[in-house]
Amino acid sequence: MLASCYSILFSDFLNERGASSTTIAWIFNTHMFLWNVFGLFTGPLTKEFGFRRICFLCAFIASFFLLILAFASNIWYLLVFFSLCGLFAGLACKPCYLQVAQYFDNRRGQANGFLMAGSCTGHFVGPPLTRYLLEQYSFPGATLIMGAILLNSCVGAALFQPVEWHMKKSCPVERPILSDSADEDTKQCRMVDEASREVDVTANETLEPKREACEVERRLLVGNLSRRVSQASNLTLAISYLDLTGPAPNADDGFPKSKDSNESGIPDERGVLKTLGRLLRSTISDLAILKTPRGFIIASGGVCALNSYLNFLITAPFAIQHAGYSLEDAAWCMSYAAVANLVARFTASSLSDCHWFDMRIAYMSGVTVMAFSILLFSFMSDLVWMKVTLVIWGFGVGVNVSLYILIMPRFMGLEKMPSIFGAQSFATAFANLILGPLVGMIRDVSNSYAVAMWVMTAEVMVCVVLWFFMPAAVAYEERKEALKEAI
Incomplete structure (x- = not known):
């Protein structure tokens, strides 16, 4: 709920202190920068320490920083602690997408739909719930309750189990090598x-x-x-049965002691250095995937679409209030968009399991719907038509976000998914830091939300253009691989 509730939870706090659109964009995009930049370490960290430990610890720390925000007194306070909340919330959230790819094969799309439905429920419930909490308990009380809600993520993380615990022991194996x-x-x-x-x-x-x-x-x-x-x-x-993205289970919690730990399970100094060295090497190796044409298109297209989506998410509530409507109207508008988002995510993810479903065409269609709905919204002044446009936008976002997780293993292979996922998160982080505040600055200079939304539209269309070249990129890499084998 963090992203969808930002503009609702902190709206009065920021307006009372005279925060500009640039400042508002800086706070949110710094939060998203740290959310994504450490996503590059998701694969290496979960491989080294396991999903449960990483997700549980980071969810707890993220909720702690959100609770601290209840005592915020100035904008700098909000910038620092909301950003740190994003850092650990990202590390707690991103491994979930890798787990779905590990646990499911034939019904991966349907499983991804349930995951997306969970995140969309937060987008739908978050804005009106936040508005209600603000009315009943003011800003400090609402923030404390939101932090307590986020703390429930630890319960979910505690239930994570290694995939080998659920593998059928009667599964076929290759003929063993005999003496x-x-x-x-x-x-x-x-x-x-x-x-x-x-x-x-x-x-x-x-x-x-x-x-x-x-x-x-x-x-x-x-x-x-x-x-x-x-x-x-x-x-x-x-x-x-070895878990390819995490160590083998032991009798304690399914995740072993670090490879460089002593008998008591506490890493020694050389063990810590070795662990950091492995993490660094694995991280650099993941970034190398951006050199491939397919990896570049997936990462760059995702950067443009996601950055535009997130910045429109925080801009729309302020634009609705600027048009003369209340914060409550803005909250319900975002909830309607979240409902359409939910329907689209579950539908697109489930259809992706069908053999006739063209994932690339569907993904490009969702991105195109996003672009035109943002463009239309910039010309709207009537609240009813704003709601309709936001519903259409939410549907396009749902198709885009749900399929983006699935096109990674489809076009890159399951074994390369942690690499492309981490590299894309790293690229998105710097886009949040550069392009996000730039959109806010354009809004301040032009004194128009419409101009800022036109920039977001252009940004989304870049993603569509890039994906037109995906078949050529696939053909190029196949020819390159065939030539290498021939040599």
Whole structure:
């Protein structure tokens, strides 16, 4: 609820202190900068320490900083602690998207729809709830209650479990590598079977004892071979159950002690340095994916669409109030957009499981709807038409955001998803820091919300143009890979 409630929760606080649009944009985009920039470490951190530890600890710290904001007395206070809240909230939230990709394959889209529905529920409930809390308990009380609500994220994080806990042990495995003696047993079994078949063909009373002897020998050899296969299979199964993005479970909580810990589980100094070195190497490796055409299009397109979406999210409530309507009207407008967002997210995610569904075309369509709805909203002055336009915008946002998580494994592969997810978060962070305040500055200089929204529209259309080149990027990388194999 943090992003959708920002303009509602802090609106009176900022207006009373005469904050400009640039200042409002700086506070929110610094929050989003830290939310996204540390997303680059999501994959390495969860791989090193596990999902549960990272999400639980960061959710607790984020709620702590939000609780502190109840005692905010000036804008700088709000800037510092709301930004720190974004840092840890991002680290608590982003691993959820990686977990869905790990846990689900055939129904990944439907599972992603439920995840998106959860986040959209926050967008829908947040604005009117925040407005109600402000009316009943004023700013300090409303902020304390919002911090307490955020604290419930720790309950969700506590329920995270490693994927191997739920893997079926009867799953098929590749034929294990057997020892030479086991191969010899196999050959002997085959010889005995052939002898048995010959005995069956020429069976008579005189050869009956010989057939029984062959059968006994065959059973003994098969039993010996089965024991060897069982041992090798157990080893193969144990290897196949390793969590590729997190360490193997132990008896405590499903996540082991750090690799460089001592017997008491506390990392020593050299262990800490090794851990930091692994995190740094993994982080730099993730950024290298931006060099690929597909990675560049996914990350750059996502930066433009998400930055425009977030800045419109915080600008629209102020624009509605500027048009002469109340903060309550603004809150309900954003809630209507969240309902459409929810419907679109669940629908698009569920349809993505269908073989006929073109994810790229649907994603581009959602982004296009976003662009034109922002453009239309800039010309609206009637509250009813503002609501209609925001509903259309919310639907486009829902399609865009829900499919963006799914196009990463579709176009980059599941094994590269943590890398592209982290790299995209890193790029989005700097876009929030540069483009977000720029939109606020344009609003202050032009003294017009419409001009700022035209800039957001242009930003979204850049995403559409980039995705037109995705088929060419895929073909280029396939040719490059084929040439490398040929050499």
